[in-house]
Amino acid sequence: MSPSAEVISLHTSRRRNCGDCEVFARCLGRTGSAQSIEALGTIEASATLVHRNDHVYRAGDAFRGLHVVKAGCVKAYVNSESGEEQVLGFYMPGEIIGFDGLAQGWHLSSAVAVGTGSICELPQARLQRLAADHGEVHDTLMNWCSLELVRMQHLVQSMATRSADARLAGFLVDLSDYHARHGYSATQFTLPMLRTDIGRHLGLAVETISRVINRFRRDGLVTIERQQVHIHDLDGLRGLVHPHTDALGEAPRRDSA
Amino acid sequence: MSPSAEVISLHTSRRRNCGDCEVFARCLGRTGSAQSIEALGTIEASATLVHRNDHVYRAGDAFRGLHVVKAGCVKAYVNSESGEEQVLGFYMPGEIIGFDGLAQGWHLSSAVAVGTGSICELPQARLQRLAADHGEVHDTLMNWCSLELVRMQHLVQSMATRSADARLAGFLVDLSDYHARHGYSATQFTLPMLRTDIGRHLGLAVETISRVINRFRRDGLVTIERQQVHIHDLDGLRGLVHPHTDALGEAPRRDSA
DNA sequence: CGAGCCTTTGACTAATGTCAAAGTATGTGG
DNA sequence: CCACATACTTTGACATTAGTCAAAGGCTCG
Numbered sequence A, B: 001m002s003p004s005a006e007v008i009s010l011h012t013s014r015r016r017n018c019g020d021c022e023v024f025a026r027c028l029g030r031t032g033s034a035q036s037i038e039a040l041g042t043i044e045a046s047a048t049l050v051h052r053n054d055h056v057y058r059a060g061d062a063f064r065g066l067h068v069v070k071a072g073c074v075k076a077y078v079n080s081e082s083g084e085e086q087v088l089g090f091y092m093p094g095e096i097i098g099f100d101g102l103a104q105g106w107h108l109s110s111a112v113a114v115g116t117g118s119i120c121e122l123p124q125a126r127l128q129r130l131a132a133d134h135g136e137v138h139d140t141l142m143n144w145c146s147l148e149l150v151r152m153q154h155l156v157q158s159m160a161t162r163s164a165d166a167r168l169a170g171f172l173v174d175l176s177d178y179h180a181r182h183g184y185s186a187t188q189f190t191l192p193m194l195r196t197d198i199g200r201h202l203g204l205a206v207e208t209i210s211r212v213i214n215r216f217r218r219d220g221l222v223t224i225e226r227q228q229v230h231i232h233d234l235d236g237l238r239g240l241v242h243p244h245t246d247a248l249g250e251a252p253r254r255d256s257a
Numbered sequence C: 001c002g003a004g005c006c007t008t009t010g011a012c013t014a015a016t017g018t019c020a021a022a023g024t025a026t027g028t029g030g
Numbered sequence D: 001c002c003a004c005a006t007a008c009t010t011t012g013a014c015a016t017t018a019g020t021c022a023a024a025g026g027c028t029c030g
Helices: A034-041 A124-133 A135-161 A164-181 A195-202 A206-218 A234-241 B034-040 B124-133 B135-161 B164-181 B195-202 B206-218 B234-241
Strands: A047-050 A055-057 A065-071 A074-079 A085-091 A110-113 A117-123 A188-190 A222-225 A228-231 B047-050 B055-057 B065-071 B074-079 B085-091 B110-113 B117-123 B188-190 B222-225 B228-231
Touching (some): A034 A135, A085 A135, A085 A195, A085 B135, A124 A135, A124 B135, A135 A164, A135 B135, A164 A188, A164 A206, A164 A228, A164 A234, A195 A206, A206 A222, B034 B124, B034 B135, B065 B124, B085 B135, B085 B195, B117 B124, B135 B164, B164 B188, B164 B228, B206 B222
Antiparallel strands (some): A047 A117, A055 A110, A065 A117, A074 A085, A074 A110, A188 A228, A222 A228, B074 B085, B074 B110, B188 B228, B222 B228
């Protein structure tokens, strides 16, 4: 894990108002009251180009502000004392990262680009000023932080109660939902992250990820080749997500001969 | 609000300024800037006596505000579609619950008293007004929400990477730390929650909890009888928390370029 | 074209869950 | 105050999931 790249700050494009950004409506302008959205539109941010393994921030870094994933995919993770990496989440375009840094003034987790992408920084001072001037912005920020909390609660629930199959099915369904929400195909998309990282995210070994994908393929649920995902039976996949202890005499065995 | 003819009897639970409360310094007054603390002290709250299994809020309830555990212990949990309960955390006196309700305006989790205790409500409208008037209060609220997020991240990490022994050891150490921080014995305290709930919190079966406790007892680390915990070897317990893949006499890959 | 990284597969193991039942506290009504 | 009912905890035997180890197979990129 040494070949990691520097923390970003390299290539920045011109600074401009967020409200003028072509993806504003899917980003800061996605939620909140009209006043809040208008206020957030006045933030000036510059998108930074990032490449695979570029860090957005690292655990221990001083908190400079929140970051928005504008393009690409960002992996948030923590390292345990014994060096293992736990992936807390994968963040897609329009999603905001860095809330854990608000707790103590420095980050407790790290964020790294999964592939080529683009990141905007929302400077803390600017956000504070905005929140002070517009109560609605404060509400919106709290909403986002709370949403992040809920996201983590779901992950906890998933890891504590679901089987490997259910976890991976849930992971794929979540990705599918994201794409559908944003107007892309719910059944055909790319899987930008490594199998290893999916495993570290779901609390499973890489080999298990591989085997489960295989099982799904055999059962005709999906075709996953390299990074390309085709979901053939989205409902079937959804059905796998929840434990369903209902099988009183009828176990959910799907055998394609 | 509540007719005074309620169960409110033992303790003075009439509405009064939080700043005058005897536990303020361990509660709202625990963190944040001086201005923030002063502002929060002006909140008026009334403590409500709760008994075992009384709910503070339930999933689906409209979000009315945050709640402070003043005495006792509160269990936060979610129910999966298949009815299983996942315990997200146990909250001790001075801790604040309900941040997940900020995300959507209603709660996604439930909170229930583990035993007899006392709860204060911090009305949302009051908090919003305070945050609007005092930017520092806004910061403090974000801090708390972020801290809650970090707490959940730790739980994720624990469940994904630690063995049953490590998880329970961590759980006990956390409790011990809480008691130490608050001036109580770090090695002798009560375990207010059921074994079942500890299991549901750590993602383990009740039987496993029981067996691990037994193992700890055999190894002379603790004595746990009913709800009474005696920690005999706190350092030993701490040592168990982290995986330590020490097998081949320390071989952490520290490859430099 | 070769090196390194990533993924897949197979064989085996270990940790934890499940089921069943006994043991032990707790509370209630007689 | 007892006796019973209920709820919680512990223990044992066994099943099963997912992890580990080892190695081969495929991409990708310099």
